Amino acid sequence: MSNSPPLADTPGALHPLPGEIDELKARLAEAEETLHAIRQGEVDAVLVKGEAGAQVYTLLNADRPYRNIVERMQEGALTLTPDGTILYANQRLASFLGLALPSIVGQKFAQFVAADDRTSLNALLAESSETAGKAELALCAADGAAVPVYLSLVDLADEGQKIISGIVTDLRWQKQRLRELGDANAKLIATMVERDAVEEKLRQAEKMEAVGQLTAGIAHDFNNLLLVIAGNLELFHARTSDKWLKRRVEAGQRAVERGSRLTHQLLAFARRQTLRPHSISVNALLRELDPLLHSALGGGIRLAFVLGEELPPCLVDSAELQAAILNLAANAKDAMPDGGSLTITTEEVEVVGQPESNAESIRGGGYVSIVVTDSGCGMSPEIRARACDPFFTTKEMGKGTGLGLSRIYGFMCQSGGQVTIESGVGVGTSVRLFFPRLERSALVSQPVTASAAPRRSPLARRVLVVEDDPDVRELMVELLEGFGYDVFAAESGPGALTLLDGGLAVDLVVSDVLMPDGLSGFQLALEIRRRSPRLPIVLTSGMTDPAYTAADAMLDLPILRKPYRCEALQQAIEAALDAASRDGSPG
């Protein structure tokens, strides 16, 4: 309107055209309308042309909606002087602080900020005169609680007075969520770590199981081979008087001995060795071992026993346990070439563990533990992880078989216990053996030492040999005939039963344990017991049948470990015949 051409009052425009008159009327009406609206207060703002362009002058309460927004929003709002004095604060900020508004306005904002954060507030105030600044702070509520907030300040840049406006966002909820997320994350990580550990254990257990099966299979077959070699060498030895030949045969027999020890260790690792567990006192066994340990360790190593008092007995194969302790001592000695100390500790322990045990974790319950600790060079974690692997050794070629700890591992598993190894380079090694404890009332039995059976004339006893391996069978027949027995042979359990059912009368049955044809030695023994309860039975075994059960143990049959010497076979047969005749005679 202000730029509209002035109303025509120049001499040339004395007589406006009708169209112009309409236009002029309309503009007049518009001007009057504008004036009317302003007079009536129907406008919110008037626009005034100033030096800096148009300026908006707000009329009565026209900015109330903005005020409402600021007053009612869920964020804290405030204005500050450049030195941090609060000019205005909204209700929300007052509620963060737990104070009434009048006690906030006019105060320094810094006094409501945690002492630690005042420096950053001052920095923010200084910075906000240039650019908008943001920071996380903690406010101190009236009740002393710290309220984490996010503060953003901006210079309002109003003309004249310098004012800084701020928005305060409550971070309590976010912090809480962050904490929960952090907790959840930590739990997740812990679960993952645990899972990794369990998986690693499982892998290790599976590896040990696979290696064990392979080992057991090889050892079993080798035992049969060794038995055939040993038996034939023995027969040969008996038939020749040539001294040179005898020496050669004896060298062969020594090699068979060594092979036999090796297969025995392999079977021990594979948990397939034939154990003869009985209730023993671990402390008594260790005391008996004392002189042997001293001589095994030699001069430079101090041996100390720390034996727990009144330990409950354990069901253990004592010979195997002795071998285990001697083996650990030998390892310790090798780890301490310059001397050191070896401590053997026994104690009763309660293990809080898995309800089910497996190759890598121990079942919860009561145990007697034997800890063999040396002050030697120790093992790195990598070596420690493989210490029980068969044929893994850090010793020089020819110095160790790499089967010592493998054998102990298998023995402990088979005994229902566990072996754990703690070691670190330079800090020595602790090997801990856990044996399930028995009730204290269980009788401690004396280790049964094999006593030589009295030699006596076989008087043409009739013996039935049950063996699936033809070479072994032939050898046994040969050996037993050489001893003067009447020998019959069957190649399987069912074959033996057919002979017996067909009327074959024998004085004793010698059977292999592990046979492919339907019946194991134990099952055959059960069948024979049913038919003739008094018929003595001797079992020979290359390894313990994996299906060997407690019920089998109940049969309490003599078991001859393969490979055996001819003499041992004869002794076992004679002992069984003697026992049968004792049981059979009255009194």
Added chain:
Amino acid sequence: MNDTSLQLPAGAEHYVLRLYVTGSTQRSTRAIETTREICDAYLKGHHDLEIIDLYLNPAAAALGQIVAAPTLVKVLPEPLRRIIGDLSDRPRVLAGLGLAGQAAATS
């Protein structure tokens, strides 16, 4: 001036409207509502409506020769008209936009 434009049916002409308000005051809100309703009822499909907040853009006031807010400006069709003040007065707005005849015909 195109005198015939007023006689043509509203549907034939394209309207360009500018509404100048100041923030979200009650009057501004009412002005926006009324203008939208009128556009929907009479100018559907043949109008452009621009709503300008003078708080955010004070320079626009000078360009549009605005003296107070709210103001509704009919830029097209000519002649240019400004309607100032209470825009909830519907007949007044319709008259200012040259739509009074249309309103009578439709109602």
